[in-house]
Amino acid sequence: MGRNKIPQELFDEVIAKSDIVDVIGDYVQLSKAGKNYKGLCPFHGENTPSFVVSPDKGIYKCFGCGEGGNVVSFVSSIEAVSYPQAILKLAQRAGIQTDISVSSDSSLKEAKFKNEFAILEFAKGFYHYYLNHTKDGKEALSYLKERGIDSETIDAFGIGLAPSYSDALVKTLTNNQYPLELAAQVGLLNEHNGHYYDRFKSRIMFPISDKLGHVVGFSGRVFLDGDTHLGKYVNSPESNVFQKGKLIYHLNEAKRSIRRHNRVLLFEGFLDVIAAVKAGFDESVATMGTALTEEHSRELRRLTDKIILCFDGDKAGLSAASKAIPILMAQNFSISVAEFPNNMDPDEFIKTYGSEAFSKLIDQAIPAIDYQYLSIRRQFNLDFVSHREQFKRQIYHFAYTLQSATLKELILKKLAHDISIGEQSILQEFNYSSKSQVYKNVNINNNKNENVQIHSRQVRDTKYERSEKMLIHYMLKERRVALKVEKELNGYLNDSTRRNIVLYILDYYTTHETMNLQYFLNWIDEDLVKPITDIIFECESLPPLGDDEVINDLISVIKEYVYRVQMEQLKKQISEATLDHQKLELLGKVNQLKQQFEK
Numbered sequence: 001m002g003r004n005k006i007p008q009e010l011f012d013e014v015i016a017k018s019d020i021v022d023v024i025g026d027y028v029q030l031s032k033a034g035k036n037y038k039g040l041c042p043f044h045g046e047n048t049p050s051f052v053v054s055p056d057k058g059i060y061k062c063f064g065c066g067e068g069g070n071v072v073s074f075v076s077s078i079e080a081v082s083y084p085q086a087i088l089k090l091a092q093r094a095g096i097q098t099d100i101s102v103s104s105d106s107s108l109k110e111a112k113f114k115n116e117f118a119i120l121e122f123a124k125g126f127y128h129y130y131l132n133h134t135k136d137g138k139e140a141l142s143y144l145k146e147r148g149i150d151s152e153t154i155d156a157f158g159i160g161l162a163p164s165y166s167d168a169l170v171k172t173l174t175n176n177q178y179p180l181e182l183a184a185q186v187g188l189l190n191e192h193n194g195h196y197y198d199r200f201k202s203r204i205m206f207p208i209s210d211k212l213g214h215v216v217g218f219s220g221r222v223f224l225d226g227d228t229h230l231g232k233y234v235n236s237p238e239s240n241v242f243q244k245g246k247l248i249y250h251l252n253e254a255k256r257s258i259r260r261h262n263r264v265l266l267f268e269g270f271l272d273v274i275a276a277v278k279a280g281f282d283e284s285v286a287t288m289g290t291a292l293t294e295e296h297s298r299e300l301r302r303l304t305d306k307i308i309l310c311f312d313g314d315k316a317g318l319s320a321a322s323k324a325i326p327i328l329m330a331q332n333f334s335i336s337v338a339e340f341p342n343n344m345d346p347d348e349f350i351k352t353y354g355s356e357a358f359s360k361l362i363d364q365a366i367p368a369i370d371y372q373y374l375s376i377r378r379q380f381n382l383d384f385v386s387h388r389e390q391f392k393r394q395i396y397h398f399a400y401t402l403q404s405a406t407l408k409e410l411i412l413k414k415l416a417h418d419i420s421i422g423e424q425s426i427l428q429e430f431n432y433s434s435k436s437q438v439y440k441n442v443n444i445n446n447n448k449n450e451n452v453q454i455h456s457r458q459v460r461d462t463k464y465e466r467s468e469k470m471l472i473h474y475m476l477k478e479r480r481v482a483l484k485v486e487k488e489l490n491g492y493l494n495d496s497t498r499r500n501i502v503l504y505i506l507d508y509y510t511t512h513e514t515m516n517l518q519y520f521l522n523w524i525d526e527d528l529v530k531p532i533t534d535i536i537f538e539c540e541s542l543p544p545l546g547d548d549e550v551i552n553d554l555i556s557v558i559k560e561y562v563y564r565v566q567m568e569q570l571k572k573q574i575s576e577a578t579l580d581h582q583k584l585e586l587l588g589k590v591n592q593l594k595q596q597f598e599k
Helices: 008-016 020-025 071-079 083-093 105-112 114-133 135-146 151-157 168-175 180-185 251-261 270-278 294-301 315-329 346-353 355-363 368-377 385-400 405-418 423-435 450-456 462-477 479-489 496-509 517-523 526-538 549-576 580-598
Strands: 031-033 036-039 051-054 059-062 068-070 160-162 189-192 195-198 203-209 215-222 233-235 264-267 284-287 306-310 334-337
Touching: 008 071, 008 083, 008 517, 020 051, 020 059, 020 071, 059 526, 068 071, 068 517, 068 526, 071 083, 071 251, 071 517, 071 526, 114 135, 114 151, 114 160, 114 168, 114 180, 114 203, 114 215, 135 160, 135 203, 151 270, 168 180, 168 189, 168 195, 180 189, 180 195, 203 251, 251 284, 264 270, 270 284, 270 346, 294 315, 306 315, 315 334, 315 368, 334 368, 346 355, 368 385, 368 405, 385 405, 385 423, 405 423, 462 479, 462 496, 462 526, 462 549, 479 496, 479 549, 496 517, 496 526, 517 526, 549 580
Parallel strands: 264 284, 264 306, 306 334
Antiparallel strands: 031 036, 036 051, 051 059, 059 068, 160 203, 189 195, 203 215, 215 233
16 A cells, blocks of 8 residues: 555665754754754754754644645655655665665656766766867857856756767767667767767767756757857757757756745746855746746656746737746746846846846746736737727636636736726626637636535535544554554545544554554555654653543543544435435435443
8 A cells, every 4th residue: 555665674874874954964054952953944944943853752733734745755855756765865874775666657767768868967077168168269268258157057057068070979979889779879979871860060069868867868059159040049959858849948956946035936048046146046947948838847746836927028028928928827826026127038037137136036926917018018008999899808718717706806906907997897798708709718617516516515524624633643553553544534634634643554554463563654545644743743742541431431422523524425415416316315315323422
């Protein structure tokens, strides 16, 4: 079950040799606070420490953002790797020798394309050396210096230079016994009639890595005057390891900062990212010269729910931002757009005005809804009556796509103000038009299950919730409590997450006499680690059990609540039933429930 892909013997050894305070201390500055340790949470930005590490329990919890788990889940989250991969990382850190491999997509890819990654890494070193240690490299270094890229930045980003003659890399690969056919397959060389020659010539080389840090390709930029016949940038061709629509530049290096700041700055170009990182914004990434894709969006959403679009200030950049917003909204991002003045790109803006001005511009980024409204407004001259009418219709289309009724009304009221029309007139016209489906968009039903989910939610009962959490706390402490819950409640709790936790605990105790919390957290589904950690911290002040009186009281509270909820559901179904046999069947279930509760 769960993530049990690692043998318990290895897991136990990893946990025994991975002190949670030492491991987390590599990422977070911790200070002693009683029996625990505190620090600034690495998963969200904060000024007051709310991140707590408990060495006794071997778990951590942030009381600001809610993140929690054990040492393995911490490494999994902070490094953005799978749970089994996190265990193997900790094993390596502790000097534990193992020949176990994890058959995840990333590890399979690493094994499958080991030779490709090796030859691309070699090429990166070749280009980097050529930039820094040759006569030809001096001119390129001068160009980079003029662009504000110093030697430290060149080293940090692995920037290099492709020689001007067509067989430099061919000869070097041959001398180092790398197969030229493989080099052509990954886009380093071109081939014609059995002869190989360098694909990149006289270009500054930006190595492109995947999210795990493997070099998968390059983007070469011209720097010599007049040498633009192939375009300003030339990328590696599509290959088994290089797919532009899936790659995000600087993601591997940025993911820790993205988690720490709980936001990502998304740019269009490499030089923009480099300038932003140099200015202190390590959470900066860029797409590979392509429009944002759903895959890009999903990848970023694994790290954060906040994104700031930092596209060029020209017409193309504004258009790209408008196209990206709906894709990001589908992943429930909180989206803002940084607006750069005078058609400037971010790189140019940072170099002209400095990091402080850029920081201020980021802080003043416009929320996506407002940005979309402003983008539409800029298309029209509202001094003309005809433009006002066109503007109104465009905003009606836009407003109809919004899920929030409040946002719709606010947008329409702003429209009324901008075109000098009464708010009631605008609202009435829009509502009439909506009913006639004039402004319907086929894509607005992406969240069609939202209303169903809202109506199906039960009103929460604080006493009942507390009882469920206390019961789980004591089940984790003692096996006999778990067996009593199984007998009295059949493992049933009304809250689905806590019900799943109980079922896992019961399953665990079928093969274990005592609870090993660390192994249990490894054994269950990953999305249950955080709620269990929450329960452990919330209930840590509870006294140990004496007799079963406390457990009996908790079970009674839960039974009563479950009975009440199920009875309300049955009564509602009876009132909505239209056929007599349906009502009789439901009345039978009511009687069964009463008998069950009265036992």
